[in-house]
Amino acid sequence: MFQSLNSLLRLVRIARTLARHDALFPLEQADAPPWALWLLRRLARKQGKGRPGQRLAAALIDLGPSFIKFGQSLAVRSDLIGDDIAEDLSALHADMPPFPAAEAIATIERELETDLASVFESFDETPVAAASIAQVHFAVTTDGEEVAVKVLRPEIEAQFAQDLELFEWLAGTAEWALPEVRRLRPVDVVRTFADSVENELDMRIEAAAASEFADNMGDDPGFRVPGVDWQRTTRRVLTLERVDGMPIGDIEQLDAAGLDRQEILANSARAFFRQVFEHGFFHADMHPGNMFVGADGTLLPVDFGIMGRLDRPTRHYLADMLFGFLQGDYGRVADVHFDAGYVPHGESRDSFMQACRSIGEPIARLPLHEISVARLLAQLFEVTDRFNMETQPQLLLLQKTMLVAEGVGRKLDPGTNMWVVAQPLIESWMIENRGPEARLRQAATDISDIAAGLPALARMASRLSETVTEDGLKLHPDSVAALRGEHEAGWRPSGRMKLIGALVLGLLIGLLL
Secondary structure (H helix, E strand, O other), X not given: OOOOHHHHHHHHHHHHHHHHOOOOHHHHHOOOOHHHHHHHHHHOOOOOOOOHHHHHHHHHHHHOHHHHHHHHHHOOOHHHHOHHHHHHHHHHHOOOOOOOHHHHHHHHHHHHOOOHHHOEEEEOOOOOEEOOOEEEEEEEEOOOOEEEEEEEOXXXXXXXXXXXXXXXXXXXXXXXXXXXXXXXXXXXXXXHHHHHXXXXXXXXXXXXXXXXXXXXXXXXXXXXXXXXXXXXXOOOEEEEEOXXXXXXXXXXXXXXXXXOHHHXXXXXXXXXXXXXXXXXXXXXXXXXXXXXXXXXXXEEEOOOOOEEEOOHHHHHHHHHHHHHHHHOOHHHHHHHHHHHOOOOOOOOHHHHHHHHHHHHHHHHOOOHHHOOHHHHHHHHHHOHHHHOOOOOHHHHHHHHHHHHHHHHHHHHOOOOOHHHHOHHHHHHHHHHHHOHHHHHHHHHHHHHHHHHHHHHHHHHHHHHHHHHHHHOOOOOHHXXXXXXXXXXXXXXXXXXXXXXXXXXXXXXXXXXX
């Protein structure tokens, strides 16, 4: 059942750490046996304080970088863990303990294949930021350029590889044991997390993201992405132009500098809208510590390890769905979901439309400046369980990013909604991309694509016909058995989660004793 004894021992460590921080509630929600949870609490010296999410965050910090990063990933999954716990896990973005500067310097010299003095005129050994995966040092290059140097933590790749194997096994076990959680796609969640981590563990990928982001936003005078120093960037080292600004969340500092907060909000709203709808490539880790404001009010983003993408159909779905909600056209909202395939066609359109109305009507009665698009999306995700709507990870990431952006916007100007500020842009984009002319253009493109694919389809049909004619049509034995109704679906244990919880926790406790 277990992949290896090593995985079992690591599960023991996880369970003891959770118990020590009084953060066993995830196992309680998984229907684990009460006696086993009680025994775990007795075996661990409990020291957890605060809300459940705060205790879980503290436990994840103790478990190490992989778990911290996974906690950050879970912070966008309020559909899995609830709003309060998701908000508490967002605190994991705060600074982590740094690793020694000597190890950072050794990494730089090994990666750049030269001594530090050959590439940097000066190097500040005190890091300005330390996170779960890397830390940042200020430096001055031998060309006299002020830069920020981001260096991966030592042996971080091996730690993540070991932990990801465990995460995927746990997610697979959950899907096997509880068919009802398959809608939430825990294995896909872990794989998405793994892909994200793989990108973050290669500084060249982050550099490419910064470069693409700069190209997209280069014509926006109020938004500037720092340039990449490609000669001093490798897989484990990223060197970016150093930005000089004030944290966007530091209202006192912004006011002392004489900056217009409403103008900053307008810049933020415009930049965020362009990222999401115009380019479909957005900064997905936009907490206040990753956005600075220059002396002239220019927005200066940093840290491009977590970026989100939305393809054009998803952007159109999002625009049509939000427009339907704001217009009170719940039939349109329902149709958008069914047309996109997000809600299975076997579900009741009328029932889904009624559920959408239950979300939209309270919002319709709010003043414009109080409407939260992020909250609207969160409430929409809450009703998905009733209609077997599969989780859309890219939209969850966007919803979390929107929530942070709206929070920053309200801090800048409590009386103004960033979406109201961006309304002219939204209207213009809707006319250009979702108006009658745009739909005609899209229809023409679709017809052209179909026509272009017909020759290939004809060749494929011809080859298939030849194969069937010459060799006959052969089916795999499993397919034949399935057609005869002889294929078994596999053993489905009763009381699955309780049984697995008892087995796992029983083994853990046996080892602890």
